[in-house]
Amino acid sequence: MSKNEIKEAGLKVTLPRLQILEFLTANKGKHYTAEDLFTEMKLADQDLGLATIYRVLNQFETAGLVMKHQFEENQAVFEIDTGEHHDHMVDIDSGKVVEFYDENLEKLQEKIADEHGYDLIDHKMVLYVKKKK
Amino acid sequence: MSKNEIKEAGLKVTLPRLQILEFLTANKGKHYTAEDLFTEMKLADQDLGLATIYRVLNQFETAGLVMKHQFEENQAVFEIDTGEHHDHMVDIDSGKVVEFYDENLEKLQEKIADEHGYDLIDHKMVLYVKKKK
DNA sequence: CTAGGTGCAAATCCTTTGCAAGATG
DNA sequence: CATCTTGCAAAGGATTTGCACCTAG
Numbered sequence: 001m002s003k004n005e006i007k008e009a010g011l012k013v014t015l016p017r018l019q020i021l022e023f024l025t026a027n028k029g030k031h032y033t034a035e036d037l038f039t040e041m042k043l044a045d046q047d048l049g050l051a052t053i054y055r056v057l058n059q060f061e062t063a064g065l066v067m068k069h070q071f072e073e074n075q076a077v078f079e080i081d082t083g084e085h086h087d088h089m090v091d092i093d094s095g096k097v098v099e100f101y102d103e104n105l106e107k108l109q110e111k112i113a114d115e116h117g118y119d120l121i122d123h124k125m126v127l128y129v130k131k132k133k
Numbered sequence: 134m135s136k137n138e139i140k141e142a143g144l145k146v147t148l149p150r151l152q153i154l155e156f157l158t159a160n161k162g163k164h165y166t167a168e169d170l171f172t173e174m175k176l177a178d179q180d181l182g183l184a185t186i187y188r189v190l191n192q193f194e195t196a197g198l199v200m201k202h203q204f205e206e207n208q209a210v211f212e213i214d215t216g217e218h219h220d221h222m223v224d225i226d227s228g229k230v231v232e233f234y235d236e237n238l239e240k241l242q243e244k245i246a247d248e249h250g251y252d253l254i255d256h257k258m259v260l261y262v263k264k265k266k
Numbered sequence: 267c268t269a270g271g272t273g274c275a276a277a278t279c280c281t282t283t284g285c286a287a288g289a290t291g
Numbered sequence: 292c293a294t295c296t297t298g299c300a301a302a303g304g305a306t307t308t309g310c311a312c313c314t315a316g
Contacts, residue, residue, distance in 0.1 A: 012295060014296060016296080017296090034280085054282070076281090092254060112260065116262075120261075124259045129251035129253055131252075144271090147271060181272085182272065182273040189271095191307095207305070270316100284299105287296100
């Protein structure tokens, strides 16, 4: 239950936090800007301040409940963190985001870092693609 | 010579454009924010407006003379585009940026896109690393 | 000359912050 | 009740834009 995750993050269980976490959980695999959430939640009669949304998302990110990505260079998007690592490809025509995971890719990245004398801590990767005809 | 590259980009050969392009060319492999350039060029007695720097960098990016990256989520950095594709790893302790190219990685990315029914158009990838002890 | 470029300051966009009022544990 | 949260509006930082003046072709 969301309640516990919030508590375990050391945060008080408030309505905004519950609503945001449940919304993202219910929409696993989808990516929302803060503004998207603001709008979507208003539609669901959950009227939160935009500032609150930003604050809560950042707290959730710190707590590892949520992941933040920068697919377009202006607005960040958020998605629930299920713990299963994955990368993204973005269809540049439709804007659609596809999640994927590739074992070899992960291994290769570690190998590359290693060859340069580094340990891989994290990575960011987005493939920009077009539908094949 | 920079003059021709600018001309071929369909832009007038002006002092600001020449200075920026030559500075970046002279510092191949280094990455600068617009503000960095503003400061560095002022030191070299090349006093350009910040707005001009932004404008010129964007024009150069469009023309393929320069590449823009987003290593940190707030400020974009620019480097000269030598035509040789490469990716980056960032040492999260020192902030140092290392460029690398890995054939297998490139192939693997295409393969992954392909398996999902897409053609790979572009990609963005940054490895965040720490020096090995 | 004329189209395009520059610099400045103001505007814009996304995100963060200060603060008074309102919940939570 | 003490502390943490919220919402609003104002502030902030990076980047863009309007406009009068300037410069390349």
